[in-house]
Every structure is written in structure tokens, then in C-alpha cells.
Amino acid sequence: MLLITCPTTGADELVADRHARPVADPRTRPGVVAVAVRCPCGGDHVYLTGRRIEEARARVACGRRADRRVPA
Structure with missing residues (x-):
């Protein structure tokens, strides 16, 4: 079961797994994880799982580590 928020009604809905299917093929579009419900x-409705967003946040966080001292 999946708990989704319907963008049409704005209500939280409980949906059976059999009503979900993958939209993006990870073999042809790596990093894109989406599900149509x-x-x-x-x-x-198409929902992104957030994997790509979390990976981007992690890359940015690693790049701007201002609290570390760099030896001169």
C-alpha cells in the first residue's frame, strides 16, 4: 500500500501497490526514479521518489564544507 497526496483533491489517499508502475527506466535514464499511480x-499521477533530489543535496553538501580548515 502507498500513501499519496492527490494533487487534484489535496486529500491523502491509500492506494494498492498494483496501481503503481515505474515511469522512468533506470537502464536508459539513470538517476530518474518516478512512479505513476x-x-x-x-x-x-506521477510521483518522484526523491532519490535524485537527495543525491543532489548530498553533492552540494560535500562541495561546500566551509567548516573544514584547508592546510596552507
């Missing part, structure tokens, strides 16, 4: 409102 058949919502009880009757529409299909």
Missing part, C-alpha cells in the same frame, strides 16, 4: 479520483 492510479488515484481513486480517477486520474494517473
Whole structure:
């Protein structure tokens, strides 16, 4: 079961796993993780899992470590 927020109604909906399917193929588009879900409102909604966002945040955090001292 998945708990989603319907963008149409704004309500939280509980959806069975069988109503979810992958949208982006990780073999052809690495880093893109998306799922299309058949919502009880009757529409299909696409949700990003956040993997790509979290990886980008981690890269930025590693790049701007101002609290470390660099030897001269």
C-alpha cells in the first residue's frame, strides 16, 4: 500500500501497490526514479521518489564544507 497526496483533491489517499508502475527506466535514464499511480479520483499521477533530489543535496553538501580548515 502507498500513501499519496492527490494533487487534484489535496486529500491523502491509500492506494494498492498494483496501481503503481515505474515511469522512468533506470537502464536508459539513470538517476530518474518516478512512479505513476492510479488515484481513486480517477486520474494517473506521477510521483518522484526523491532519490535524485537527495543525491543532489548530498553533492552540494560535500562541495561546500566551509567548516573544514584547508592546510596552507
